[in-house]
Amino acid sequence: MVQIKRKVLAITVVLILLATIFTGCNKESLKSSLDKNVVAKVNGVKITKEDFEKNFSIVEKSYSKWYGEDIWSQEIDGKTLLTIVKQQILDKLITEELILQEAKKMGIKIDSEKVEEKYKDFSKQLESNKELKKFYEEKNIDENFIKKQIKMELYLKEFRNKIFEQAGLNDEKKLQELIKNYPIKVRARHILVKDEKLAKDLLKRIKAGEDFAQLAKEYSEDPGSKEKGGDLGYFSRGVMVPEFEEAAFSLKKGEVSDLVKTRFGYHIIKTEEIKTIEDLIKDGLEKEQIEKEKKIAIDYIKESKYNEKIKELKENAKIEKFEKNIK
Structure with missing residues (x-):
């Protein structure tokens, strides 16, 4: 069989962009700094190595805790897990910067009060977890970084809703029509x-x-x-x-x-x-299972539309990767 889990790795950290300001440098030294401290550019916007490393440290901590330190040297298709995870984090950072840029063009705005509210909730949880708090302090994962993560998470949610709204996928009647002949x-x-x-x-x-x-x-x-x-x-x-x-x-x-x-x-x-759903109904599948299949179909339809938009953004963007800076 050619079966395999679709998601070998699950990276749930929300990634955001931090700006790095270089001062007091001549052109040569500025170029040198950019070479070392920038991991990618998205339509001219820099993604910094500092941002990348903070995000990687969060993922690294989780994986090491779940699977042990030896997990990083294990190979999948000739690449170590360390290399794969770093590439995934870089790609996710790039995708999220694209989404951030597009969300702003769409007129999406995030209420600062919501950010503050979520930050307060997170701070309370952090205070009760001494180990995690110490880790954040060691990695310089500060208030500014956390708030930007929260803000990015809210942008992502609003962006997805906007895509579904534009495609008419928030209309329940339309969705029910779409899934009738959808291959299950x-x-x-x-x-x-x-x-x-x-x-x-x-x-x-x-x-x-x-x-x-x-x-x-x-x-x-x-x-x-x-x-x-x-x-x-x-x-x-x-x-x-x-x-x-x-x-x-x-x-x-x-x-x-x-x-x-x-x-x-x-x-x-x-x-x-x-x-299709209609075929499964004719086959006598139980109502509970039919509803489950409908939900799966709707999720796939929405995810496909979302992925189409991401693909379109990537095709129309100028993306530069500096992978030597993440090794």
């Missing part, structure tokens, strides 16, 4: 091979009319489905790796994909059956 589960076959040339040849043979299941039995390198003609049975969203899932759920019944590359190799996917 699919039954698919696949052929998995490591060699790209072989994958291309197999795809040509399938398009020429050769039997998909037979070719899967002969060539697929997935031991879990090979003998079943590549049949993976029915599966819901969130089970397969993202690239595989996106292809399988976007195909029509009986349609075959182009080559889909994942960490496992090259896949050719054929979607055999599609189940």
